[in-house]
Amino acid sequence: MKRILLGDLEVSRIGLGTMGMSYAYTGAGTDDAESVRTIHRALDLGVTFLDTAEFYGPYTNEELVGRALKGRRDQVVLATKFGLVSHAGDGPWNLDSSPANIRVAVEGSLRRLGTDHIDLYYQHRVDPKVPIEETAGALAELVRQGKIRHIGLSEAGPETIRRAHAVHPVTAVQSEYSLWTRGLEERVLPVLRELGIGLVPFSPLGRGFLTGKIRSTDGFAEDDFRHGNPRFTGDNFRLNLRIADEVEAVAAEAGATPAQVALAWLLAQGDDVAPIPGTKRVGRVEENSAADGVRLTPGQIGRLSGLPPAAGDTHPESGLRMMER
Numbered sequence: 280m281k282r283i284l285l286g287d288l289e290v291s292r293i294g295l296g297t298m299g300m301s302y303a304y305t306g307a308g309t310d311d312a313e314s315v316r317t318i319h320r321a322l323d324l325g326v327t328f329l330d331t332a333e334f335y336g337p338y339t340n341e342e343l344v345g346r347a348l349k350g351r352r353d354q355v356v357l358a359t360k361f362g363l364v365s366h367a368g369d370g371p372w373n374l375d376s377s378p379a380n381i382r383v384a385v386e387g388s389l390r391r392l393g394t395d396h397i398d399l400y401y402q403h404r405v406d407p408k409v410p411i412e413e414t415a416g417a418l419a420e421l422v423r424q425g426k427i428r429h430i431g432l433s434e435a436g437p438e439t440i441r442r443a444h445a446v447h448p449v450t451a452v453q454s455e456y457s458l459w460t461r462g463l464e465e466r467v468l469p470v471l472r473e474l475g476i477g478l479v480p481f482s483p484l485g486r487g488f489l490t491g492k493i494r495s496t497d498g499f500a501e502d503d504f505r506h507g508n509p510r511f512t513g514d515n516f517r518l519n520l521r522i523a524d525e526v527e528a529v530a531a532e533a534g535a536t537p538a539q540v541a542l543a544w545l546l547a548q549g550d551d552v553a554p555i556p557g558t559k560r561v562g563r564v565e566e567n568s569a570a571d572g573v574r575l576t577p578g579q580i581g582r583l584s585g586l587p588p589a590a591g592d593t594h595p596e597s598g599l600r601m602m603e604r
């Protein structure tokens with residue numbers, strides 16, 4: 280597995296998102312033993328950039344990652360997030376990036392992860408109530424204390440990124456980016472490149488859709504987060520299948536799987552891009568990490584870049600309101 284730099288932080292160029300092991304998708308939390316095996320297999324394959332958040336569960340995903348990393352903490356670049364859980368009593372789904380909340384959040388994450396430092400600590404969503412300078416200042420203080428090593432933002436717009444970076448260097452921005460979600464190319468990506476900030480695409484497999492394995496949502500559990508996602512509902516879902524079909528056609532030509540092609544296209548966007556595909560299965564972490572060795576031709580990259588836009592937003596309105604666009 281190759282390594283790249285996000286800012287000055289070296290990571291494996293394909294990481295592992297652990298959210299779905301405990302939260303959001305069908306099967307979450309049903310087989311922690313396989314999830315732990317998946318994390319261990321990832322490390323053995325050189326996939327050493329792990330992504331979690333206090334919000335996932337909440338808390339149970341960090342606990343799982345902490346258990347999996349017992350005795351292997353120094354083999355990974357560990358990233359987690361704060362700001363979508365208010366510790367002042369309001370709980371999950373409440374934005375709070377106040378310095379007081381961050382100081383509580385970081386202690387919980389360190390404890391659950393079983394570590395004395397977090398390598399990359401992201402704000403999960405921008406909090407309009409708290410000037411980003413205050414948030415970045417609190418994070419800079421945690422860096423000085425050695426509790427975190429690098430800071431990041433998620434779904435932040437260009438102005439927020441600039442303002443935070445002026446207080447303390449931002450190492451990476453984690454935002455949704457994939458073959459069917461390309462909104463950040465126009466305004467965010469140029470700023471990241473200007474400032475030397477890395478990009479960590481989340482949901483790089485389109486929450487599973489781009490793998491071609493999801494032909495219907497009938498098999499989703501009742502609490503699967505995708506039931507509320509406009510791209511997976513009604514006519515949009517049917518319309519979007521042509522995107523999955525086209526990825527499948529390119530994959531057949533490239534001698535790779537659709538998941539690998541979706542990841543290889545992201546890798547082709549630059550050496551400052553480190554996607555974090557999510558899976559809770561050993562076989563799939565093997566498949567996804569092998570995308571590092573898939574070379575797409577310029578023609579294949581062009582065909583993928585020219586896919587029709589997805590039908591439907593990436594989130595319901597309540598989720599979109601929390602994202603800077």
Ligand SMILES: NC(=O)c1ccc[n+]([C@@H]2O[C@H](COP(=O)([O-])OP(=O)(O)OC[C@H]3O[C@@H](n4cnc5c(N)ncnc54)[C@H](OP(=O)(O)O)[C@@H]3O)[C@@H](O)[C@H]2O)c1
Nearest residue numbers: 296297298481482483484485486487490538556557558559
């Ligand atoms: N910052 C944010 O706001 C934010 C938001 C969402 C996600 N994230 C992070 O990004 C990570 C990745 O995103 P994601 O998990 O939402 O979406 P994703 O990586 O696009 O897709 C994950 C889904 O695809 C399935 N899958 C994975 N590999 C596959 C393969 N080779 N073939 C077929 N299906 C496959 C997984 O199922 P199985 O698990 O059953 O394999 C899972 O349902 C998360 O784990 C999380 O750490 C961050």
